Amino acid sequence: MKVASYQAPYLPFGSMDAVGLIAGQITACEAEGVEILCCPESVIGGLAHESDGQSPSDVALGVDNGELRDVVASLLRTSVLVIVGFTERDTGGALYSSAAVLADGQVAAIHRKVYPGYRTVIRAGEHLPVFRHGSTPFGIIICNDIWYVEPARLLAAGGAALLFVPTNGGHLRAPSAGFRARGDNLPIARAVENSTTVVVADVAGRQGERFSYGSSAIVDPDGIVLAKAASSTETLLVADVEPNRRIEADPRGWDGYTNPAVSQAFLRLSQYGRDGNDDRSQGLAPVD
Incomplete structure (x- = not known):
C-alpha cells in the first residue's frame, strides 16, 4: 500500500493555513493512490513556545463540541485517511x-501524546490504541514519544504494522548535530526494534x-529509508510499504525472556529508573 508523509512549512503560531496546505496534499495523494497521509504534530494552530509566553x-x-470538525471540514471529503496534529x-x-x-x-479517532515533556501545561495521554485501515493495523506516536522505547514496542506488540509519527x-x-542525528536515526531504530514501518512527518523552516x-x-522494518525529505523544504514523501506485520519477523529484541537475569534487571530498571540511589534498583549486576 502507498503511504505519504507531509513535511509542512513551519508556520507562525496561531496560523490555520495548514488546513488549506493539507487539502492540496490530499489532492496529490489521491492522484498517486496514497491510502494514508501523515501530517506534523500541532500543524493546525502551531506548537506553542511556552517559554516565550505563548499559550x-x-x-x-x-x-466533543465540534470545534475540530469545523476546522478540518474541508479535509473530510476524501478516501485518503489523514492523520493530523492539533492541540x-x-x-x-x-x-x-x-x-x-x-x-x-x-473525525474517526483521537490519539494523545504520552510523553509531552516536563515543563509544559500539556498533559500526558494514557492510551496507545491500535487503529485499522482496512486490514492494516497501525499506531501513532507523537514527536517526543519516539525517544522512548515503550510506546513503539507496545503498539507493535498490539499488532501495529505501521507507526505514524507526527x-x-x-x-x-539551534539544533545541534547530535540532535539532528537522533532525529534521523531514532525512526530507524524503532523500525528495526519492532519490525514495523515508521512514517515521520515534521515541519521545516524558520x-x-x-x-x-x-x-x-x-523507514521500512529492516531500517531501509524508503524516502527522506530534504532539510528545510516543504515536501510530500510517498512510498510503497508493507501493509501487514511480517509473519516471520526477526525474534531478536522480542526474546529477552530467554535470559531471565537480563530481562528481570531491565524490568527493575524500567520500574525504578536509572538512579542508583534507589534501594530497589540495587543488585543489578552486569551480565557477562
Missing part, C-alpha cells in the same frame, strides 16, 4: 498534544530565532 490554550480545539482541549479544560484520525468523512521540530533555536530542519522520512 497552547490559544489554539486548542474541542472535539486538544477536553471537556474539563485539560490540554493535550493530539493527532486526529480523519476517515470516512468524519512531529514538530519547530521549538529548536520562525524568528527558531528553526526546524525537518526530519520527515519513511
Whole structure:
C-alpha cells in the first residue's frame, strides 16, 4: 500500500493555513493512490513556545463540541485517511498534544501524546490504541514519544504494522548535530526494534530565532529509508510499504525472556529508573 508523509512549512503560531496546505496534499495523494497521509504534530494552530509566553490554550480545539470538525471540514471529503496534529482541549479544560484520525468523512479517532515533556501545561495521554485501515493495523506516536522505547514496542506488540509519527521540530533555536542525528536515526531504530514501518512527518523552516530542519522520512522494518525529505523544504514523501506485520519477523529484541537475569534487571530498571540511589534498583549486576 502507498503511504505519504507531509513535511509542512513551519508556520507562525496561531496560523490555520495548514488546513488549506493539507487539502492540496490530499489532492496529490489521491492522484498517486496514497491510502494514508501523515501530517506534523500541532500543524493546525502551531506548537506553542511556552517559554516565550505563548499559550497552547490559544489554539486548542474541542472535539466533543465540534470545534475540530469545523476546522478540518474541508479535509473530510476524501478516501485518503489523514492523520493530523492539533492541540486538544477536553471537556474539563485539560490540554493535550493530539493527532486526529480523519476517515470516512468524519473525525474517526483521537490519539494523545504520552510523553509531552516536563515543563509544559500539556498533559500526558494514557492510551496507545491500535487503529485499522482496512486490514492494516497501525499506531501513532507523537514527536517526543519516539525517544522512548515503550510506546513503539507496545503498539507493535498490539499488532501495529505501521507507526505514524507526527512531529514538530519547530521549538529548536539551534539544533545541534547530535540532535539532528537522533532525529534521523531514532525512526530507524524503532523500525528495526519492532519490525514495523515508521512514517515521520515534521515541519521545516524558520520562525524568528527558531528553526526546524525537518526530519520527515519513511523507514521500512529492516531500517531501509524508503524516502527522506530534504532539510528545510516543504515536501510530500510517498512510498510503497508493507501493509501487514511480517509473519516471520526477526525474534531478536522480542526474546529477552530467554535470559531471565537480563530481562528481570531491565524490568527493575524500567520500574525504578536509572538512579542508583534507589534501594530497589540495587543488585543489578552486569551480565557477562
